[in-house]
Amino acid sequence: MMLAWEAPAASNQPLLKVDEDFSVCKEAFSRIAPAIPTIADVVTSSDLFDVLTASTGGRLSFSVYEKYLCSLERAIKKMKAQSESSVLSGLRSPRGERVLEVDGTVTTQPVLQHVGISTWPGRLTLTDHALYFEPLRVVSYDKAKIYDLSDNLRQVVKPELTGPWGTRLFDKAVMYKSISLSEPVIMEFPEITGRFRREYWLAIVREILYAHKFIRKYQIKGVRREEALSKAVLGILRLQALHEMAPAMPLCCEAILMFNLADQLPGGDLILEALAITSSSRKSDSANDSTAASGMYSISALAMMSSLGAVIGAESKVVNEVGLLVGEIVVGEMSTLERAVVDSRKSFKKVELAQATVNGAKVEGFDTNLAVMKELLLPIMKIVKLLLFFASWDDPLKSLVFCLATAYIICRGWIGHVFALLTLFIAIFMLLTRCCSQGMLANELRVIAPPEMNTLEQLSAVQNAISQVEELVQDGNIVLLKLRALLLAVFPQATERVALALVLVALILAFLPLKFVGLLMFLDVFTRYSPPRKASTERWTRRSREWWFSIPAAPVVLERIKEDKKSR
Structure with a gap:
């Protein structure tokens, strides 16, 4: 069928045997293969083709395709055998769950469960409804712990770092968190090299979780529900088949799984919506x-x-x-699902190009990033310096003109018009820049690189930065504690003054129009360092600081929670 689709004229000639040298392009595979849901689906067919043709130059040969079908058949038989076995049969039978993957049965590839500070090896089993972990005992497994993926428990599944004694050293674990658990559960997949096991398990667990979210969102029931779950199951089986074909080949697991890919692609929600509509129309x-x-x-x-x-x-x-409609394909035209996938792919290419520029713009080093940020914020810093220059009254004439103009704008209620004109000016500037720079390369931001620092200097800079942040946090806590003391009348005289000031502010806000309140605030702040008010401002600032320093902070008592030591 793929050969006939790619070369319609050749389909009139009888073909008794397919030569291994025959190959097809991506369009033929993406158009024909999703008609058989076991082989491919519309959403991931393009990525599946890229994986199959990684070593054949973008053309899918019959030998590779046949090998893929054989691997897929073995994966299906393995799933059927595991589902019909006695593994967790008592827990799986009420919902008819299918066993998709089992890990931790080989001593060289253990699975470790971390809960708090306790760690247990065991067997991990994934079905189309839940995740089961059976702690390992001497000769058997203990009672399985169930981590549900089908109910709405606000589950979070994400990569996690693990290490001895609670350290975060090894990026080889998956964290599961839900409202039914008191603390997160971490599944670690130790490997000597790489972290494919972690990436694989993270992808397939998320696939089942996203499939059930899709079912709940669109209220899919009955046969349509089983069909949606089957799509997730078939995606996992295809991923297993690809890994069996070439275990050493780097494989992006999320790109082969439909619900994972829809979660990552721009417009993925539209793909899922089209999928739900297609399923509904098929049911009708x-x-x-x-x-x-x-x-x-x-x-x-x-x-x-x-x-x-x-x-x-x-x-x-x-x-x-x-x-x-044949499977997810409409004969002779593109289905709604196919159009949504094509549009999403086009948007994804734009995102990839933009992300490439983002990755190229990243620089290493705290001091270098700080220099880049200063250069980017230079126009804003110039505007702030200009406003501070006006507020300092170093040039009384310019400050007076700015003060009168701003006060007039506030009195007339033109603040909204000023912001509208500013927004319009920015839009006109952007359009003029676009028209004048067509066909020209984007201007590069040139930044003077700071002098390079050795390791000791970098550590010292980081330590100084941490110390400064700690001081800022301490000062913030002191301010909050003093405000708490004022609120609770720990210092009665200061509390009375603050209460009277708040009453005065409330009366002003109640009886004066808002524009006059804004005008008074602007004049008070802007004219503090004007020649007539400079001396009184300095005196008032000193008295305010002395009053603030005289306010005691609310006491703080640190309580340590005694944790029970658990065996590891």
């Missing part, structure tokens, strides 16, 4: 079919005749709106 079509009671769904005769062009009139218009 099957409901009208007389064979639906026997569990088989077929296309109506009217739809088939319309697809062949043998129906005319009003009936043909109604049928052609739906089209001939």
Whole structure:
């Protein structure tokens, strides 16, 4: 079918045997393969093709395709065997859960569960509804702990760092957190080199979690619910087949799993919405079919005749709106799901190009990043310096003109108009810049690099920065504690003054128009260092500081929580 789609003229010639040298392009694979849901789906078919053709130059040969189908068949048989086995059968049977993956049964590849400071090895099992961990005992496994993925428990599954005695050294773990647990659970997948096991488990657990979120969001029930879960299961099976084909090949697990990819792609919500609409339309079509009671769904005769062009009139218009649906593919045209995927792929290419510039703009070193930030904020810093220059009254004439102009704008209520003009000016500047710089390369930001520092100097700079941050936090805490003391009347005289000041402010806000309040605040702040008020401002500032320093801070008592030591 793929060969016939790529070369329609050659399809008229009889082909008794497919040569191993035959190959197809991405368009043929993406168009035909999703018609069989086991092989591929519309969302991930492009990424699946890229993985299969990584060593063949962008053309899928029949030998690679056949090897992929054989690996996929083995993955399906493995899932069926595990699901029919006695592993957790008592816990799985009520919901008919299928076993998708089991890990931790080999001593060279253990799975470690971290809860608090305790660590236990065991067997980890993933089904299409939950995650099970069975702690290892001497000769058997203990009672399984269930971490549900189907119910709405606000689950969070993300990568995590682990290490001895609570340190964060090794990036080889997955954290599971939900409202049903008192503390997060961390599953560690130790490996000597790489972290494929962690990435693999993170992707497949998220796939099941995202599938159930999709089901809850669009209120999918019955057969449609099983179909949505089957899409997630088939994606995991395809990922297992690809890993079996080439274990050493680097593999992006999220790109092969549909719900993971929809979560990452721009416009992924539109893809899921189109998927829900497609599933709903398929259900409505099957409901009208007389064979639906026997569990088989077929296309109506009217739809088939319309697809062949043998129906005319009003009936043909109604049928052609739906089209001939085969799997997730509409024969002769693009389905809603395909259009959503194509649009999302185009947006993703733009995001990739933008992200490449972001990665290229990143620089190393705290001092270097600080220099870049200063250069970027230079226009704003110039504006702030200009305002401070006006407020300092070093040039009384300029400060007076600025003060009168601003006061007039506030009195007339033109603040909104000023911001509107400023926004309009920025928009005009951007448009003029775009028109004048067409075809020109973007101007690079040139920054004078600070002198290089050795390791000791960098550590000293980091220590100084941490000390400064600590001092700022301490000062902030002192301010909050003094405000708390004023609120609770720890210092009665100061509390009375603050209360009277607040009453005065409340009266002003109640009886004066807002623009006059703003005018008074502006004049008070801006004219503090004017020649008539400079001496009184300095005297008032000194008295205010003395009053603030005389306020005691509320006492603080630190209580240590005694933690029970758990065995590791």
